[in-house]
Amino acid sequence: MMLAITLLCLGTIASLQSEFPPSNIAYPDILFGSKTPYFVAQGDDLNKLQDHEIIQIFGIFRHGTRNPSEDDNNDMKVLNNIKKNIGSKAKISSNDRQAIKNWVNLAEKNKNLIDQGKIDMEHLATRLRNNFPSIFTNKFNSAIHKVLSSNEERAKDSAVYFLQNAFPDTKIKKKNVPAWEDNDVTLNIDKLREKLRQNKNKNNPDSEVNKFLNGDKMKKTIINVTELLNYNSTFNYKDVKAMYEACRHDYTRNIEMSMNSKPAWCRVFTKDDLLNLEYLDDLIWNEKFGYNSHYGDKLGCPLIMRIKMSFEAAISNPTVKAVLNFGHRSNLFPTFTMLGLAYDETRLSADNMDNMSNRRWRTSFLNPFSANTILILSKFNNKFYVSVFVNENIVDLTIENNKTCEICEWSQFEKKLNNFILKHNSNNHENNGCNFGFNITLP
Template identity: 30%
Template structure:
């Protein structure tokens, strides 16, 4: 471990120990959906992963970009809506009360949004650090694969057509090789519609028949209009001592601002988090989960079937007939990671998430806060175990077991080929994604 790694690890270790008690004060940190900070879900261990008689030989890894700034629409809502709500709160004679304390009001007095439109979706400092540390931890876990000396034969990097994935790739490379060498790393020119990293951009049928319809009339919309969200709106107004001045649009802007500001800042609380109870956060999280379940997850077969090109790329890379590259690392987006997780059969609930079964799904597996935080990553590591080829799967650096091997960390390469044979043999992306007019 380098000195820099040790210092960063020491800081994070003490921060986590310090925050064991604040985890009760800030329970919302695991209910922030896709804006959840990576530090809340990742495995921060630097320990080497090994199995007796086995040597790690290759890795294929796909990484969601690190913590970013909001979109243009979100920034405009923050700049236009939140100052008005802030003023309502600070001028309200009914505050402080049992819910909104003086310390919360102090945070509201200090709050300013400093984002400009030009800052949209850019990687933040927190995102840079996430990538640096992720790379250093992976290098320590698998030293037989991740060599500190860069070679474009050994390493294959690729990112999508966006600033946040490009910067994520650069900082990941800096974590592996140091900042000076990282400048020499070769990255191919990104594609606007990458068939591996962002395959869904090329799937017209999915975009028009699933994404568009779910956005307009899906389970997410129905839940947003249901009694659970009505209760949240009423409770927030009551908590703030207001008379229905806050509507659903305001609620959502406060929720996403709470998420972004929590991800950006390790040790300070966003004032916008204080307006919600833990139950409010759970309801808002479920609304988010519904959206991603039906647009990016198990809601429709085509959604996860179309991930077969990425899955096939992984299988091809891990084939032992190709010695190089030893490491293939891709940098992409939430939509890719979620579809890949569903394609692999991970985090699948017995019952579909719907607008009508919130109470039944309390212990659901499909929780974007836990499975799709900023910096989320999925890695497949090939081990040679006395001549047998075995694959270890990591999600957010935590070991997960694949459906074909539910009782073992390592899964035989050929068993994976057999279990997912349909994905490999029936991956006619053009046929499945071409829109057919009735």
């Protein structure tokens, strides 16, 4: 109960920000990029449509907080040797030294959901059910509630915990959660990246990611940590990354404890070090899925076709009330680019971090654990409207003539989608149109 109250209060603090994504936060030392706790990004805007009849909700959800990957766990093994060899003149307190000496990696199975991930998905479902009771009735009905998940256990588990709280009178088992097909390119983003050969520049030395890794900011962070621990040799980036992974995974594993006593490896970083590491995360995901990617918004093209089809069907025959998709970071990033969200006029680069403190592409707020993008089709005074919520923050959508709206008329939103689809259909020679040559179906 105490944890629930704490998270509710912290979520309210985040929601008071007037911009999206927020430009600052009451807790600057826990902005961990794509492994940020959900409450940091959580808004409080789901009640914005109280006067509207809700026709359909179309949601894309990232799984909840998970264990580290196998690669991260392997990388963190180096910390067992480092903690034994911290210099006697390390510039840390005796408490910090002891915390590092006592550290053990508590991670278990590869990338599986942990308790905090379960809690976040349950609470998110409860807030949606409370705000949209006509959609989340007590009984789950597969004819009107369409659910799809990736095949990964963490996504399926997230779906189960969400659905059990969204529909409290229905017991839902993991084996009954439908998984998307391999050729469902609306959701299987890796399939599209493979088709587009997105990975061909993975080791490009001219990429902004590699430039930042070899630049002054990251060198300074590595030197800072080396000097702080008075280590007998200079750390490399892999060592520092292992410390960072231990820091952010340990923090999100037990948020309430971490807020009272900082996890061991978080103690080796200054605020500037953490900001450097966060910015690197932003560069990585922007280059992979965002506006620095040649294929950025194209990856969301099949999904936008499905959203359009789903809302059109709901307007003519309002049978399906909810479309709920449970997946990964890769499912959320294309929702931002296809809708034109989190776009910075100044391109993120390796050498302009100091000028980008108010950047919109900030992964900590866009894509933390349990991140979500929810599109809502509603009706008011016999007119249809569309609103978009990112992590429960309602967002401004740019429509025709650079006008913006939070609650947009369907005709305006539909035109935005049609223009997007038309743009990519005109590039037919490059990617076989908006659908990449695949058949896009209703959910």
